[in-house]
Amino acid sequence: MIITTVKELREYLGAQRTSGKSIGFVPTMGFLHEGHLSLIRRAKAENDTVVVSDFVNPTQFAPNEDFESYPRNIERDEQLATGAGADVVFYPSAEEIYPRGSSTFVEVAGDITRVLCGASRPAHFKGVTTVVAILFNIVQPRRAYFGQKDAQQAAILIKMVADLYMDIELIVCPIVREEDGLAMSSRNTYLSATERAQAVILNKALREGQAAFEKGEDNVEKLIRQITGKINEAPLACIDYVSIYAYPSLKTIETVSDKALAAVAVRFGKTRLIDNIILEK
Amino acid sequence: MIITTVKELREYLGAQRTSGKSIGFVPTMGFLHEGHLSLIRRAKAENDTVVVSDFVNPTQFAPNEDFESYPRNIERDEQLATGAGADVVFYPSAEEIYPRGSSTFVEVAGDITRVLCGASRPAHFKGVTTVVAILFNIVQPRRAYFGQKDAQQAAILIKMVADLYMDIELIVCPIVREEDGLAMSSRNTYLSATERAQAVILNKALREGQAAFEKGEDNVEKLIRQITGKINEAPLACIDYVSIYAYPSLKTIETVSDKALAAVAVRFGKTRLIDNIILEK
Structure with a gap:
């Protein structure tokens, strides 16, 4: 109704x-x-x-x-x-x-x-x-x-x-994802086939960051550098931000000590996509 | 309780x-x-x-x-x-x-x-x-x-x-008033005896304005001038504002055509008093 x-x-x-x-x-x-x-x-x-x-x-x-x-x-x-x-x-x-x-x-x-x-x-x-x-x-x-x-x-x-x-x-x-890991979004319909194929990089990069964190890397700057590097492997990706903040306060941190949010915003052409992952010890 | x-x-x-x-x-x-x-x-x-x-x-x-x-x-x-x-x-x-x-x-x-x-x-x-x-x-x-x-x-x-x-x-x-017309306010306790005696001027001036309005004066500038003149008869009165606006929108008007609010704020020493009256045809 x-x-x-x-x-x-x-x-x-x-x-x-x-x-x-x-x-x-x-x-x-x-x-x-x-x-x-x-x-x-x-x-x-x-x-x-x-x-x-x-x-x-x-x-x-x-x-x-x-x-x-x-x-x-x-x-x-x-x-x-x-x-x-x-x-x-x-x-x-x-x-x-x-x-x-x-x-x-x-x-x-x-x-x-x-x-x-x-x-x-x-x-x-x-x-x-x-x-x-x-x-x-x-x-x-x-x-x-x-x-x-x-x-x-x-x-x-x-x-x-x-x-x-x-x-x-x-x-x-929780975030619901397509089979290849792309976070579902109404804006995904804007993507061309090439952009859609590359858009999976957001989730891939965040998961790599999470893996590094789980192996012991807790330096925010280094984690950001790693995620940024991965996203830039997608030729059409134009980064708006790659950030890690305390969660849910969103306060600035230098080291992930408790619960943190790793979040990215990336443009593909005119389409701006966001994704994130929680880092938690 | x-x-x-x-x-x-x-x-x-x-x-x-x-x-x-x-x-x-x-x-x-x-x-x-x-x-x-x-x-x-x-x-x-x-x-x-x-x-x-x-x-x-x-x-x-x-x-x-x-x-x-x-x-x-x-x-x-x-x-x-x-x-x-x-x-x-x-x-x-x-x-x-x-x-x-x-x-x-x-x-x-x-x-x-x-x-x-x-x-x-x-x-x-x-x-x-x-x-x-x-x-x-x-x-x-x-x-x-x-x-x-x-x-x-x-x-x-x-x-x-x-x-x-x-x-x-x-x-x-509706506003509740003291016997002499002063609008009740927790801040009235701040007033000295002399200030308290003069504070009645807010209501007096507003009522004079209302009387003029009821006799046909609908020009906002003239009504404000009349109310201001009356308040200034009290030597300790220091006017913050004397204003007339459409009510309840508080939009600026030049003539009172519908419902209007005549409102005043006046200082007596450190005490700031307010009062108002509705002008309605």
């Missing part, structure tokens, strides 16, 4: 809540793939009613980014989401989420939003935290599900929920 | 909610006066369970302002609040509301936060919207009560709730 307005969704969820049903929520930008479906299945296993939002949020795209071309297919999304256990697909217009004159923002300040993707996408996470706060207030779920693929987003949202005392449990689920 | 931790408050309110009770919420900075008590009475009349928060929020004070000296008296507050119908007084520490590393903000952008008190207190409303969002998430009330005395704050919070789709009804209650 597709619902497009806040009013209808609230009526539906109000009735669910009155009859004691727990609500699980999976916010997405649509064009669902196996990664999203794994979140929906988990949400259905842990809650009575599952809401999937399907909203390409304009405020998290910069003017030069791919908001217009971002892939969309609501009919297919509804089929896939329902098949995975969703009870409702919430598919609002931009005007429904941001009515005329809307000017309230939720922002997580500090390094956590400045490093990694925050460096090249300065307004991105403010758009993410604002839309997620709005969606949380509309859906009022008991649990919400996010993918580890967007590790920085997950860390920021965990912080937002804690700092603002939102009464919601966030659950971060 | 005083509760000081979020955990205890959530346990108490969870039980209330489970037994079907509606929750009304009155956020205050304590040192309760008849204005606060009128909000608590109304909350009790319209809800089963009433929570009053008593928290002098540090983030809405600038370094040069009166955070340290702001009057406090939790024992008296509990007595007064309970007498007016409060079931719980939530009295958290600053560390409880802002645990170490807390860095998430809620901000309403635009003229609404830049005019009036926003001009001389640039970070004030960001502190207000953040703490109110946190308190709303902790208490999760059906209705929350604010005084018209802080008219700009009320307008901003109404916008925050609408923009972020918070599922809470905001109710703005």
Whole structure:
């Protein structure tokens, strides 16, 4: 079932809540793939009613980014989401989420939003935290599900929920990958055949970094150098960043002593891909 | 009953909610006066369970302002609040509301936060919207009560709730005044006897402005000039602003055509007082 307005969704969820049903929520930008479906299945296993939002949020795209071309297919999304256990697909217009004159923002300040993707996408996470706060207030779920693929987003949202005392449990689920290791992403559809073949280098390089770490290398600079070198073996790869930070604080470290996030962003032509792996002793 | 931790408050309110009770919420900075008590009475009349928060929020004070000296008296507050119908007084520490590393903000952008008190207190409303969002998430009330005395704050919070789709009804209650017309305020205790006698000029000037409006004067500049002239009759009065804006948008107007807010901020020595009146055709 597709619902497009806040009013209808609230009526539906109000009735669910009155009859004691727990609500699980999976916010997405649509064009669902196996990664999203794994979140929906988990949400259905842990809650009575599952809401999937399907909203390409304009405020998290910069003017030069791919908001217009971002892939969309609501009919297919509804089929896939329902098949995975969703009870409702919430598919609002931009005007429904941001009515005329809307000017309230939720922002997580500090390094956590400045490093990694925050460096090249300065307004991105403010758009993410604002839309997620709005969606949380509309859906009022008991649990919400996010993918580890967007590790920085997950860390920021965990912080937002804690700092603002939102009464919601966030659950971060593992990255789902193609057979060759490429992390699933709606943006993978942008890749040409040659780019697609080379894109596997992100995961390969991260796994090599992890292997080196497991053999005893804990120097962040050396690990970054190794991952960078591997990615550069792919002729079309243009690195945005290769970074290692403490996880989930995203604080700067020189040595991996506890839990750390190794994360990469790499462009292939116009397509920007991200991937990451957790290093843990 | 005083509760000081979020955990205890959530346990108490969870039980209330489970037994079907509606929750009304009155956020205050304590040192309760008849204005606060009128909000608590109304909350009790319209809800089963009433929570009053008593928290002098540090983030809405600038370094040069009166955070340290702001009057406090939790024992008296509990007595007064309970007498007016409060079931719980939530009295958290600053560390409880802002645990170490807390860095998430809620901000309403635009003229609404830049005019009036926003001009001389640039970070004030960001502190207000953040703490109110946190308190709303902790208490999760059906209705929350604010005084018209802080008219700009009320307008901003109404916008925050609408923009972020918070599922809470905001109710703005009339200003409660001393017998001579001075608007009740915890800060009135700062006034010397001479200042206190002259402070009545805020309300007098606003009422004269309203009388002129009702006789047909709708030119904003002329109304402001008249109110300003009247306030300046009090020798100790030092005007911060005398302004008229559309209400509740706080947009600039030249003529009062619909609903407008006439608002003043005036210093007496170190004490800054505010007052306002609605002009409506």
